[in-house]
Amino acid sequence: MSLLPISMSHALRMLAGIAVAVTAAVLLAAPPAAAHPMPHSVLLLDVHETSVTAELELPVSDFSLASGIHLDDDTTTRQLSARKAAIRTYLAAHVHPTTTHGQAWTVAFGAMALGRTEQTSTGPYRELTVQATLTPPTGGDTRRFVLDYDAIVHQVVTHTVLVSVRQDWATGKVADQDSATQVGVIRIDSRTMTIAPLTVNLENGSVWSGTYAMFRLGAHHILEGTDHLLFLLILLLPAPLQAVGKRWSGLTSARTAVRRIGKTTLAFTLGHSAALALSAFGHLDIPARPVEAFIALSILVGAVHAIRPIFPGREAVVAGVFGLGHGMAFSLTLAEMQLSTGQLALSLAGFNLGIECMQLMLVLLALPSLLCLTRLRRHSALRTGCAVLTAVAALGWLVERLGLPNPVARAADSAGTDTSQLLLILMTTAVLATFWMITNHRRGKADLLVVGQIAMGPVGDAARLGSREGPRCRVVETDVGRGEGLRAESGHGS
Numbered sequence: 037m038s039l040l041p042i043s044m045s046h047a048l049r050m051l052a053g054i055a056v057a058v059t060a061a062v063l064l065a066a067p068p069a070a071a072h073p074m075p076h077s078v079l080l081l082d083v084h085e086t087s088v089t090a091e092l093e094l095p096v097s098d099f100s101l102a103s104g105i106h107l108d109d110d111t112t113t114r115q116l117s118a119r120k121a122a123i124r125t126y127l128a129a130h131v132h133p134t135t136t137h138g139q140a141w142t143v144a145f146g147a148m149a150l151g152r153t154e155q156t157s158t159g160p161y162r163e164l165t166v167q168a169t170l171t172p173p174t175g176g177d178t179r180r181f182v183l184d185y186d187a188i189v190h191q192v193v194t195h196t197v198l199v200s201v202r203q204d205w206a207t208g209k210v211a212d213q214d215s216a217t218q219v220g221v222i223r224i225d226s227r228t229m230t231i232a233p234l235t236v237n238l239e240n241g242s243v244w245s246g247t248y249a250m251f252r253l254g255a256h257h258i259l260e261g262t263d264h265l266l267f268l269l270i271l272l273l274p275a276p277l278q279a280v281g282k283r284w285s286g287l288t289s290a291r292t293a294v295r296r297i298g299k300t301t302l303a304f305t306l307g308h309s310a311a312l313a314l315s316a317f318g319h320l321d322i323p324a325r326p327v328e329a330f331i332a333l334s335i336l337v338g339a340v341h342a343i344r345p346i347f348p349g350r351e352a353v354v355a356g357v358f359g360l361g362h363g364m365a366f367s368l369t370l371a372e373m374q375l376s377t378g379q380l381a382l383s384l385a386g387f388n389l390g391i392e393c394m395q396l397m398l399v400l401l402a403l404p405s406l407l408c409l410t411r412l413r414r415h416s417a418l419r420t421g422c423a424v425l426t427a428v429a430a431l432g433w434l435v436e437r438l439g440l441p442n443p444v445a446r447a448a449d450s451a452g453t454d455t456s457q458l459l460l461i462l463m464t465t466a467v468l469a470t471f472w473m474i475t476n477h478r479r480g481k482a483d484l485l486v487v488g489q490i491a492m493g494p495v496g497d498a499a500r501l502g503s504r505e506g507p508r509c510r511v512v513e514t515d516v517g518r519g520e521g522l523r524a525e526s527g528h529g530s
């Protein structure tokens with residue numbers, strides 16, 4: 037049988053076919069290549085009664101490509117200042133909010149800044165942040181409007197804009213960006229190559245939603261405000277003690293200690309409430325750094341007082357004075373929200389009530405431990421140790437708030453980030469301290485009963501023997517609270 041000869045051209049075609057088939061099989065079997073995700077723009081809305089403030093977060097690379105305004109990783113603050121007018125002009129041509137009936141809103145662009153950020157799967161990149169105020173015409177509704185926005189998207193067809201509401205007092209949204217609620221996405225329609233305006237239609241709110249949200253914010257603020265809480269606790273630490281000269285020596289009664297703690301807490305409350313109201317309604321522009329430094333100084337003074345009495349018996353006055361500074365710090369939270377007068381009044385009430393309720397709960401949890409601590413044999417060493425640690429933290433905060441960051445301040449800040457752990461520690465120590473005091477109180481009563489029975493025993497014997505003069509018995513009560521018990525002294529008359 038003879039083999040059919042195969043021509044060279046036929047062999048080459050066969051080899052080419054095999055190569056194409058193998059290549060196709062490899063490509064089909066391989067997983068699809070993932071495109072590198074590009075950062076998107078973010079538009080954060082803060083809804084007020086008469087206006088909507090917006091924060092535009094724009095990736096620098098895409099913004100520069102779409103606008104023709106040169107910005108990159110090397111752009112300095114001075115160079116940005118020189119280009120602000122061009123940036124405002126570009127954005128004004130691409131941001132057009134209107135009423136649902138088509139009436140135009142006014143748009144004013146404010147502060148700008150360059151920074152670095154990172155989105156999921158994008159890696160770090162440079163970002164341009166622009167503040168804007170959107171004001172509706174007379175009769176316009178800030179809760180229902182149309183946002184015609186195509187910045188960057190009109191040139192970079194793969195770009196998207198995420199629109200979210202960050203603050204809306206009427207619906208109880210007063211938190212930060214991490215809990216912003218997304219209301220829509222702006223992107224180009226790949227079929228029609230058009231960009232549809234976004235209709236924003238927010239639900240109706242109520243004054244109670246806003247007030248309750250501020251109550252929760254106040255409670256959360258005092259719980260996370262490690263410095264505020266630490267000042268109050270360190271000032272209460274020596275409350276059950278008596279000052280003799282320049283030393284803490286001896287104990288007061290439990291009633292006196294509780295009265296001191298109540299007066300100090302009330303004075304602190306009145307002080308920061310007055311400052312909070314004055315700062316909020318007076319629209320005082322208070323710089324944050326001096327206020328925060330004043331708070332750190334107040335903690336340092338309280339820590340020194342816990343070691344050596346420097347204003348014994350006047351803790352309530354000092355708490356009220358330093359409370360003014362703490363109230364100014366609280367007011368910074370309200371000032372950032374740009375509320376109307378009515379909303380501000382309700383917010384002030386809710387915020388302050390939240391602070392007081394949380395503060396009262398924490399003081400009540402700390403009270404058993406404060407009373408128990410002073411009745412331990414080594415209470416002086418424990419008190420001094422707590423005060424020294426507090427003083428170190430206060431010094432770290434003070435130095436940092438004067439412009440010198442340091443690891444002590446960072447450690448002190450991180451120690452108060454886990455609020456659930458703080459509550460657990462306070463509750464556990466409160467339960468243990470209460471159990472310890474109840475146990476010692478019962479033990480003291482039992483010891484008193486036993487000593488009484490022993491002391492009265494000879495009296496019964498003498499009566500039965502017809503003695504003219506019974507024994508003299510003296511029961512001496514020592515400090516039962518400190519576990520020293522009772523003793524009895526008895527003897528017979530001569």
